[in-house]
Structures are given as C-alpha cells and as structure tokens.
Amino acid sequence: MPELPEVETSRRGIEPHLVGNVIQYAVVRNSRLRWPVAEEIMKLSDQLVLSIQRRAKYLLVELAKGWIIVHLGMSGSLRILPEERPAEKHDHVDLVMADGKVLRYTDPRRFGAWLWSDDLERCSVLAHLGPEPLSDDFHGSYLYARSSKKKTLIKPWLMDNKLVVGVGNIYANEALFTAHIQPDRPAHTLTEREANLLAETIKKVLQRSIEQGGTTLRDFLQSDGKPGYFAQELFVYGRAGEPCRICGEKIESIKLGQRSTFFCRHCQY
Numbered sequence: 499m500p501e502l503p504e505v506e507t508s509r510r511g512i513e514p515h516l517v518g519n520v521i522q523y524a525v526v527r528n529s530r531l532r533w534p535v536a537e538e539i540m541k542l543s544d545q546l547v548l549s550i551q552r553r554a555k556y557l558l559v560e561l562a563k564g565w566i567i568v569h570l571g572m573s574g575s576l577r578i579l580p581e582e583r584p585a586e587k588h589d590h591v592d593l594v595m596a597d598g599k600v601l602r603y604t605d606p607r608r609f610g611a612w613l614w615s616d617d618l619e620r621c622s623v624l625a626h627l628g629p630e631p632l633s634d635d636f637h638g639s640y641l642y643a644r645s646s647k648k649k650t651l652i653k654p655w656l657m658d659n660k661l662v663v664g665v666g667n668i669y670a671n672e673a674l675f676t677a678h679i680q681p682d683r684p685a686h687t688l689t690e691r692e693a694n695l696l697a698e699t700i701k702k703v704l705q706r707s708i709e710q711g712g713t714t715l716r717d718f719l720q721s722d723g724k725p726g727y728f729a730q731e732l733f734v735y736g737r738a739g740e741p742c743r744i745c746g747e748k749i750e751s752i753k754l755g756q757r758s759t760f761f762c763r764h765c766q767y
C-alpha cells in the first residue's frame with residue numbers, strides 16, 4: 499500500500515511535469531473507484547496547474563477553479579507517459595497535458611479516489627486530520643500531552659490520523675523498534691523522554707524513506723518503469739522468526755487493532 503513517503507515521492511515526481519503545464523482534458527476509462535470520479539474532473543478543459551501539494555496521503559492538484567484530490571488507495575500509482583502510449587487494463591484515469599504528455603493513474607484494486615474541491619477549507623476528507631509528521635507542529639511535547647490518560651495501545655494510537663497523519667503500519671513498527679518501545683503498552687505509559695525519542699524517530703524513519711524514494715524517481719519516469727515503491731532495510735516489519743538485526747533474538751509477531759505487529763522483546767520494553 500502506498501504510504502506517506504511513496505505519496506510524497508509521487509508528488510515530487512509529477513510536480514515538474516505538471517506545474518505550469520495545462521491540463522487539456524481528462525480521460526476517465528473507469529469512474530468506479532472507491533468513490534465515483536468527480537464530475538468536475540471528467541469535464542475539465544484547459545486548466546493551468548498552479549501547484550501540487552500533499553496533505554496526509556492525499557495529493558492536491560491546484561487549478562485556478564479548484565482542486566483535484568487524488569488518493570492512491572491500496573494499489574494506485576501515477577506515471578508521466580507520452581500521450582500516444584496505449585492504456586492498459588488497470589489504467590483508469592489520464593490527465594492529458596498540452597505538451598503531449600499524460601499523467602496516467604493505474605489502480606488494479608480500485609480503492610483509490612479522484613475527488614474535487616472548490617475550497618480545501620471545507621473539504622470533508624481533509625477535515626479532522628492531525629498534524630503532518632514532518633512539520634514543526636509534530637514533536638515530543640505534543641505526543642506526550644496527547645498520551646496522557648490514553649488507554650489505547652501505543653501502536654494503534656500512533657496510526658490514528660487524528661493524532662498524526664501518515665504513520666502507516668510499516669513506519670509505526672519500525673519507529674517503535676528504533677525508539678525501543680513495546681507496541682502493546684497503553685499510550686499513557688509513555689514517559690516524556692520516550693515521547694521525545696518517538697517523535698524524532700518517526701520523523702527520521704519517514705524522512706529516510708522519502709530520500710530513498712528520490713533515487714527511484716528515474717524509474718518512475720520511464721514509461722515502462724514500475725511505480726516508485728522502494729526497498730528499504732527494515733528492522734522488524736515482515737521479519738517474524740528472523741533474528742533481530744541488533745541483538746539476534748527472534749522477532750515476534752502479534753496482531754494489534756487487526757494489524758500485523760512485529761517487535762523484538764529484548765530491544766523494546
């Protein structure tokens with residue numbers, strides 16, 4: 499599933515091709531995504547792209563008359579291709595640009611979304627989202643204050659978008675390992691020192707993935723390239739039964755909030 503770093507990598511990948519360019523029209527081959535593709539997108543004509551932004555895992559394409567809001571869902575990806583390249587089975591949406599390129603959206607599972615907003619302030623999917631993890635609004639004191647009296651277990655608590663956006667399952671597992679915190683402790687047991695370390699670690703883990711994603715941008719732009727999801731060295735995620743890279747003990751796996759949770763009993767407490 500595309501996580502925040504992949505979405506940010508996609509944003510950086512498409513930005514230079516779209517901003518300052520004109521969307522001539524959209525081709526929607528299948529509008530049945532998670533929600534139907536917005537009418538306003540189907541009717542687009544000659545719209546200058548002003549900016550490409552990101553909020554949580556939503557890509558925000560700013561046009562003079564409103565915003566296209568794209569979510570990649572479980573399996574969505576975006577590529578820049580020459581207009582003449584034939585569409586394949588799962589290529590559901592194209593934005594045809596004035597310079598002969600298309601932004602092509604591919605999504606085999608169709609859990610993604612193409613929405614429209616005239617005014618982001620009043621956009622329901624963006625309301626109630628917590629701070630961006632890489633922004634100055636997210637820090638140890640914020641986490642510590644929010645953890646007080648919370649009985650929710652730390653890992654599902656971290657993955658709640660109302661607390662902080664974009665800490666997906668892989669990153670929650672990895673950040674808790676690096677901060678030496680057991681994932682199944684109640685949130686209120688976090689000490690101030692642990693909250694500071696955890697906030698810093700979350701930023702580092704996400705930042706490192708975004709930097710690694712940058713190296714895949716070349717592939718991303720090749721017409722036959724796979725979308726830019728990148729292999730990264732994981733300490734615990736997906737490694738049940740394998741030796742911990744730090745201490746050699748076996749990585750354990752449990753379910754928390756129905757999500758696979760991996761940890762080292764020796765390194766996390």
Ligand SMILES: [Zn+2]
Pocket residue numbers: 742743744745746747762763764765766
């Ligand atoms: Zn260990």
